[in-house]
């Protein structure tokens with residue numbers, strides 16, 4: 001495991017803690033982009049082996065972290081503060097997709113989605129913010145999704161969890177400002193990653209749909225909707241997102257990638273037009 005040293009260099013360098021850094025995903029690309037901007041990066045994921053390519057590079061400190069576990073979150077945040085003396089930037093990137101019609105999706109799957117995407121991020125924030133508040137300094141970047149702007153069919157568990165995260169992010173930006181902490185909503189468009197494969201493997205464990213049996217093929221297709229050939233490379237997305245986060249005055253909202261502009265436009269359309277477009281696109 002890569003580890004840090006002491007000295008003046010470490011005081012100058014920003015310490016960035018990122019969740020969900022498995023190779024091939026956005027978190028991993030952001031870890032590399034922060035390192036390229038001379039940050040000390042605490043890259044975390046559920047298993048060290050998923051970040052094996054970062055091992056041995058002194059710019060990275062690798063830790064196992066499961067955002068579903070309060071114990072894991074507290075331990076890693078505590079260890080990072082002990083080791084580096086600070087956390088300058090927390091990136092809540094870990095997330096899971098969940099595909100299935102809301103009227104039939106098992107509640108346990110929906111709960112797990114919210115536990116990861118919403119409560120997982122808040123677990124990290126509640127662990128890191130007291131430390132940032134004592135320094136009156138810090139940044140929290142929550143990775144939401146443009147999917148929460150259009151709320152189409154078949155992935156309602158996921159889009160509603162991201163909408164909840166966007167809402168929490170807006171509140172946190174106001175509540176954490178007096179503590180000296182900036183909060184940034186990062187809303188990726190369609191970005192090349194492992195999310196499609198993970199979503200398909202979760203989808204394969206879903207029960208057979210009853211009311212929605214005729215829609216099985218289009219529902220399944222929703223699992224890898226973001227992973228078409230024109231999906232934005234994660235490295236390109238990460239470079240732009242990291243630039244935005246590292247600005248002295250970071251933006252409240254950052255979006256980039258395939259479908260990001262069209263989703264922002266669709267958000268402002270009258271609902272009947274948005275529904276018409278979504279029905280056509282998602283075949284329902």
Ligand SMILES: NC(=O)c1ccc[n+]([C@@H]2O[C@H](COP(=O)([O-])OP(=O)(O)OC[C@H]3O[C@@H](n4cnc5c(N)ncnc54)[C@H](OP(=O)(O)O)[C@@H]3O)[C@@H](O)[C@H]2O)c1
Pocket residue numbers: 019020021022024025026027045046047050065066067068093094095096097116120143144145146147187188189190191192193194195196198226
């Ligand atoms: N790719 C897109 O088009 C897109 C669009 C909008 C938003 N996003 C968001 O971007 C973020 C990163 O996703 P991605 O596209 O890079 O997908 P990904 O490649 O599947 O990465 C997701 C990461 O989250 C981790 N994770 C899942 N559950 C976790 C848990 N309980 N504790 C800690 N880590 C956990 C995964 O770990 P494992 O490898 O162990 O599963 C993986 O490292 C997510 O929040 C996603 O919703 C992605």
